[in-house]
Amino acid sequence: MEEYQNGSEGSFSSEEAESIVKEGIDGVLGGDDYSQNHVNKWTATIVERCLTQLVKLGKPYKYIVTCSVMQKTGAGLHTANSCYWDTSLDGSCTVRWENRTMYCVVSVFAVAIA
Amino acid sequence: MADLVKDKPQKHEKKVEKLPTDGTRSKEKAGRAKDPAITAPGVDEQGDDQGTAGMMENTYQLGPSGQFPVSAVSNILKEEITNTLQEEKYEAQRCQDLTLTLCEGIRNRVKELLIPRYKTVVLVHIGQLNGQGMQISSRCLWDPSCDTFTSYSFKNTSVFCSGTVYGVYFE
Numbered sequence: 001m002e003e004y005q006n007g008s009e010g011s012f013s014s015e016e017a018e019s020i021v022k023e024g025i026d027g028v029l030g031g032d033d034y035s036q037n038h039v040n041k042w043t044a045t046i047v048e049r050c051l052t053q054l055v056k057l058g059k060p061y062k063y064i065v066t067c068s069v070m071q072k073t074g075a076g077l078h079t080a081n082s083c084y085w086d087t088s089l090d091g092s093c094t095v096r097w098e099n100r101t102m103y104c105v106v107s108v109f110a111v112a113i114a
Numbered sequence: 115m116a117d118l119v120k121d122k123p124q125k126h127e128k129k130v131e132k133l134p135t136d137g138t139r140s141k142e143k144a145g146r147a148k149d150p151a152i153t154a155p156g157v158d159e160q161g162d163d164q165g166t167a168g169m170m171e172n173t174y175q176l177g178p179s180g181q182f183p184v185s186a187v188s189n190i191l192k193e194e195i196t197n198t199l200q201e202e203k204y205e206a207q208r209c210q211d212l213t214l215t216l217c218e219g220i221r222n223r224v225k226e227l228l229i230p231r232y233k234t235v236v237l238v239h240i241g242q243l244n245g246q247g248m249q250i251s252s253r254c255l256w257d258p259s260c261d262t263f264t265s266y267s268f269k270n271t272s273v274f275c276s277g278t279v280y281g282v283y284f285e
Binding site for chain 1: 282
């Protein structure tokens with residue numbers, strides 16, 4: 001798997017995960033500018049929020065949530081993921097978000113239990 | 115104990131039946147020779163990459179037979195990243211391709227370790243060094259006794275790279 005995609009119904013819903021993640025990011029980064037002092041707290045809050053919301057879905061999955069926040073200085077960034085799992089049950093979702101001073105990329109991986 | 119005795123004759127059976135795939139079969143057996151209890155009689159779960167969640171018999175195994183080999187995977191990560199990026203300068207298109215190749219390369223090498231019952235997720239970030247600040251964090255909801263991760267970061271004069279491999283146990 002090179003980019004996020006999983007459309008199989010009855011398993012992992014990437015649309016649901018996407019909306020959960022977007023809410024999480026907006027709630028934390030909202031109107032702020034990049035700040036070295038706060039970024040640690042921000043990333044921690046974003047992943048925790050996303051994780052708790054995902055758990056509330058009550059599905060039999062283990063979750064991995066990753067968040068990267070990068071300051072905008074004109075530098076380039078590439079991210080890729082590759083997964084060895086059961087494609088019918090497991091899935092992932094990646095959300096890219098930006099504002100005036102920073103980029104934020106959040107990835108959610110859901111791995112089925114049993 | 116009874117399990118082991120029961121499984122052994124059936125293992126021999128399987129080798130004879132599945133002649134076309136004999137190459138892979140014997141490789142797998144070599145990897146799992148220490149643990150015959152894993153093999154479900156008559157059904158093979160490991161060789162099926164597509165992962166059809168079809169009919170499988172009980173193996174009565176409650177946990178992983180061995181721990182996820184964190185040090186081996188760390189070394190793979192370190193080697194792949196260092197060898198690929200040692201002399202690279204940042205170029206947008208090239209780094210985009212490198213990210214994907216690196217990801218697939220790491221995943222394939224981890225697959226070769228044939229760790230039974232573990233799913234893996236590999237995440238790679240490659241970026242340009244431009245004096246910017248960056249934070250990457252992750253949180254996981256899993257079973258900490260079986261599941262684990264390892265990561266490695268690399269930097270040269272124009273490029274930085276951060277790679278992470280997560281290993282998740284699957285019953």
